[in-house]
Amino acid sequence: MEVFDIMKTEELKMITAWDKTFPKSEKVDHKKITFVNRYGITLAADMYTPRNAEGKLPAIAVSGPFGAVKEQCSGLYAQTMAERGFLTIAFDPSYTGESGGLPRYMASPDINTEDFMAAVDFLSVQDNVDADKIGIIGICGWGGMAINAAALDTRIKATVASTMYDMTRVNANGYFDSEDSEEARFAKKLAMSNLRTEEYKKGIYSRAGGCVPLPVPDDAPFFVKDYSEYYKGRCYHERSLNSNEGWNSIGCQSFMNQPILKYSNEIRSAVFIIHGEKAHSYYFGKDAYEAMIRDSKYAANKELLTIPDAVHTDLYDNLDVIPFNKMQKFFEENGVC
Secondary structure, eight states: OOOOOTTOOOOOOOOOSOOOSSOOOTTEEEEEEEEEOTTSOEEEEEEEEETTOOSOEEEEEEEOOTTOOTTSHHHHHHHHHHHTTOEEEEEOOTTSTTSOOSSSSOOOHHHHHHHHHHHHHHHHTOTTEEEEEEEEEEETHHHHHHHHHHHHOTTEEEEEEESOOOHHHHHHHOGGGTTOSHHHHHHHHHHHHHHHHHHHHHTOOOBOOOSOOSSOOTTSOHHHHHHHIIIIIITOOTTOTTTTTOSBTTTTGGGGGOOSOTTGGGOOSEEEEEEETTOTTHHHHHHHHHHHHTTOTTGGGEEEEEETTOOTTHHHHOTTTSOHHHHHHHHHHTTOO
16 A cells, blocks of 8 residues: 655745735744645745743644735734733745745635644644644635635634635625626636637736726725725735735636535534624625524524624734634634633
């Protein structure tokens, strides 16, 4: 019988200098680490450990937003939670950032859910982590992935989905479900199928484009301006897809036919969905919460927190809005302590 070394990782090229979009904390120790998922893709992550911590610690894996890198808000979340006593990692999903995977800039509901579970694999075997006290945080599109991982992985004790998207829904139905018809979906499938043929002939994938360059036109929707001010402005990063040329043009094709939250009402562990009242994406969080508690025996440990007046990217980097105190309390009350 052939035996495979599942721990064999690819040697990644990772930056050693501090290149985050947020200041480095003096309360935590930081280092780069790698781990491998079950598809053999090596993922790059930043590990944040409370300074002078001893013994086995509760741990949290963080990722997102969709098209961002760990040097942006997932790192901010991870570092802040480490300041509060958790060992944390913020990782780049497969095919993005400093993580491995070819071709670049592809996304997959399956592989990206696996990325979270692989992070739990890694944390579970660390000498300074209590394997029975592991939680996850998903931001934006990775909020939906985090809930999907929680529906699969019983090692996850508690899950936070912050300003979440359901990426399968938005790809299939368009924003605000404005393209929720068989005809609209067929038109998108036809365009992508034809593009696949053209690009395979050329031997190169095109990019779909990142956020709109600044200044954003006055007639653009507010959420477009909101994204651009974050990704192109205050938190630009050279490896971020949204800050630059975006995903591959066919990178999200499979999302159109793979709903990820089908059995969310069977999640037994605790889930905390956090969303801004004025976020364009609020309907994703609200509907995900309602689906999770509908006809569920496990509704008691599910919570939706609506933050008054907050918009989508307030929960990316606005420290006056992100409810870190409540997140800490949620994890501590649900076994990650």
